[in-house]
Amino acid sequence: MLQVEGLTKKFGGFTAVDAVSFSVPQGEILGLLGPNGSGKSTTFNCIAGMLKPTAGSVRLAGEEIAGLTADESCRRGIGRTFQIPRPFRGLSLLENAMLAAHFGAGGHIDKPEAERRARDALRLAQLPDDPQATAHGLGAAGLKKLELARALATQPKLLLADESLGGLDTGEMRQAAEMLKRIRDERGITIVWVEHIMGVLLSVVDRVVVLDHGAVIFKGTPAEAQDDPKVAEVYLGPPETRAA
Numbered sequence: 001m002l003q004v005e006g007l008t009k010k011f012g013g014f015t016a017v018d019a020v021s022f023s024v025p026q027g028e029i030l031g032l033l034g035p036n037g038s039g040k041s042t043t044f045n046c047i048a049g050m051l052k053p054t055a056g057s058v059r060l061a062g063e064e065i066a067g068l069t070a071d072e073s074c075r076r077g078i079g080r081t082f083q084i085p086r087p088f089r090g091l092s093l094l095e096n097a098m099l100a101a102h103f104g105a106g107g108h109i110d111k112p113e114a115e116r117r118a119r120d121a122l123r124l125a126q127l128p129d130d131p132q133a134t135a136h137g138l139g140a141a142g143l144k145k146l147e148l149a150r151a152l153a154t155q156p157k158l159l160l161a162d163e164s165l166g167g168l169d170t171g172e173m174r175q176a177a178e179m180l181k182r183i184r185d186e187r188g189i190t191i192v193w194v195e196h197i198m199g200v201l202l203s204v205v206d207r208v209v210v211l212d213h214g215a216v217i218f219k220g221t222p223a224e225a226q227d228d229p230k231v232a233e234v235y236l237g238p239p240e241t242r243a244a
């Protein structure tokens with residue numbers, strides 16, 4: 001579904017993402033991990049069209065999408081959530097999701113179809129779809145669900161989930177992880193999930209790519225990641241500095 005090859009992003013003379021390559025088959029959940037500043041968001045933003053790569057290729061279902069704008073990427077089938085949810089607080093949850101549905105369809109759907117897509121997305125994210133429900137009073141977990149519903153309402157082939165666990169307590173993190181897994185299981189949506197913490201993510205992803213200083217240092221299963229000395233080093237520091 002997604003093939004990233006030699007993806008490179010430079011900011012002036014600084015290389016934030018350095019020839020990163022990985023692929024994600026249809027229906028897989030890939031965890032993109034790495035410590036702060038390792039290049040996860042920059043990689044993510046190059047795939048989602050928020051940043052133009054300096055070099056490399058990004059293919060979605062075989063089509064080159066590197067360098068497209070965020071709007072074009074969304075219309076090609078990339079849905080994304082944002083780390084910091086910014087819903088339209090004056091609108092109902094349903095209206096928020098309907099706007100996303102219109103956006104994803106490039107304005108080419110009528111109101112009943114946008115409403116159908118919006119209700120379906122809200123139900124998938126376990127939010128109320130009645131027209132009275134608003135974003136007022138939604139806590140961190142509710143706002144993350146709304147973020148997910150808005151991305152799902154664009155009917156993505158590939159869902160890019162950005163730090164979906166930030167600000168959640170342990171129970172909410174587990175529920176958020178289970179929700180992504182259920183969405184993949186029920187709809188077959190391919191997911192790339194970016195987090196800087198490993199924890200609960202490892203229990204639901206199929207494979208993991210770990211970045212450090214902009215480069216891929218590990219690709220493999222969650223179990224292999226937990227046993228990998230390079231992964232331990234970037235997360236925990238060199239062995240001699242770790243507590244016994």
Ligand SMILES: Nc1ncnc2c1ncn2[C@@H]1O[C@H](COP(=O)(O)OP(=O)(O)OP(=O)(O)O)[C@@H](O)[C@H]1O
Binds near residue numbers: 016039042043
């Ligand atoms: N617009 C920019 N201009 C210059 N440098 C940038 C820019 N965006 C990111 N960087 C730098 O690129 C590097 C990678 O940043 P990035 O945000 O991709 O890392 P990250 O792994 O997502 O980190 P975090 O987990 O903290 O979000 C960092 O050194 C960062 O300071």
